[in-house]
Amino acid sequence: MNIQGKVALVTGASRGIGRAIALELARGGIERLILVARDRTRLAEIAQEIKALGVEAVPLAVDLTKPKELDIAIAGAWRSAGPIHLLVNCAGVAHQSSFLDSKFLQVQEELSLNVLGTYGLTRLVARRMAARREGTIVNVSSLMGKVAAPTMATYSATKFAIVGLTQALRHELAPHNIHVTALLPTLTETDMVRDLHRFRGIVPTSPERVARSLLDGLAKDSAEILVGWQSHLIVWCQRLAPWLLAGIFRLSAPNLEERNFLSWKPLRDSA
Template identity: 30%
Template sequence: MSRNLVHNLRPLDGQVAIVTGGSRGIGKAICLALAQSGAHVAVNYLRSQEAAEQVAKHCKQYGVQALAAQADVTKSQDVKQLIQTTCLYLGKPSILVNNAGISSTRLLIDTSEEEWDAIIDTNLKAAYLCAKEVIPHMLHNHYGRIINISSIWGIAGGSCEVAYSASKGGLIAFTKALAKEVGPSGITVNAVAPGAIDTDMISHLREEEREALVEETAVGRLGTPADIASVVRFLAEPSSSFLTGQVISPNGGFLT
């Protein structure tokens, strides 16, 4: 097989990626997609150690290095340790996917301050902490890819999901501003805003609520984690170098 063909099949060959919240759902699919393209992957998790280790094991089947790395990405010291561990075992990160996220469905007046803080910290503050730690490594190489997983509710807002919408909308603003800041240094920053994706995050919905989501989606189905991972993989590739500060929303036509 020619060197050019290998490069086309594995455009991320030898790069190092960190995926927060990588043990399941969209995060798991992203880890596998990046590994399939040749990247070494740090699979971050908070509590799901066994699941994260299984994802790392699966990644290794693509001939790359991978590890399960525990860290609470809302805490700066944990994030520093995550980056140090990644550098020690895999190398300096060139790809960061801020995927860790939590949600809550309730009226704003029923949302406690503790719940608000937890959602903002996990969905927005964590992206700040992780980006702050990886950017120096990217600056050193004059290259990097930061990809933030937002949501259509960060664009349009969702009733009974004010905290979640605020956190994901903030992540979009964070993306646009940071892209301008680090663009001259060869680092791109983009956001992916999924629509209704069939993951644990919507597992609480009743069957009629799921059917309503399907009916509102032009393609007539819920999205899959693989649908999101394919977009992330493209944004992580060197060939996406002219795309930054953008919000790409794979939502099946739910939001146009």
């Protein structure tokens, strides 16, 4: 995809990978950016940074988990700032815990934003792209969408879902001249992961590197974009020697269940 003179919508644009992608698109020649997040203050800040680069920025404060509000917001943005040529679904949330100690409200939050929020927004934008027979959709998954990680069961499940959604839409939307790709970063230094217990031996990457990898992948029309040598190594290990990867996980994964065991009480059947 040639982004010169195009309009892009980026979710999760107020921080982390989404913010880095928005800035990299601005530097790369995008004409207009629609910036989506819930935090109005942070959105205003990133919009000012982008305008300083000579690119039009349209902040759009909306909650992706509220379908009616989202529908109205996207319809208005398409009329006033569109049509949208590039959609980057980057908004997401992660909670870490042992499975036995997981909190259902956190599980619901991850599923609601990471899966349903992405699905709902993509459906709204893809329908309009299909009518114009033009568009590119990037779904930001994770390395955990290829290789599930202990202590991150729900997050891994949502990112596997994003990879599956991407693969399905790649084939289904191709007749409408819509290209769909998945971006799969490894552990990235963002606010979201700051309080996570790290896997030993994993070297985190930067949001800026993830953003540069996205633009490189867009230029090549890549179906999937893995970020970093560790990601490629882990995926190949999963394919060729899953037993070896299982052993690596046992040695490197944080043992949260042990830490929380004293406070954990098993659920009992109501009967």
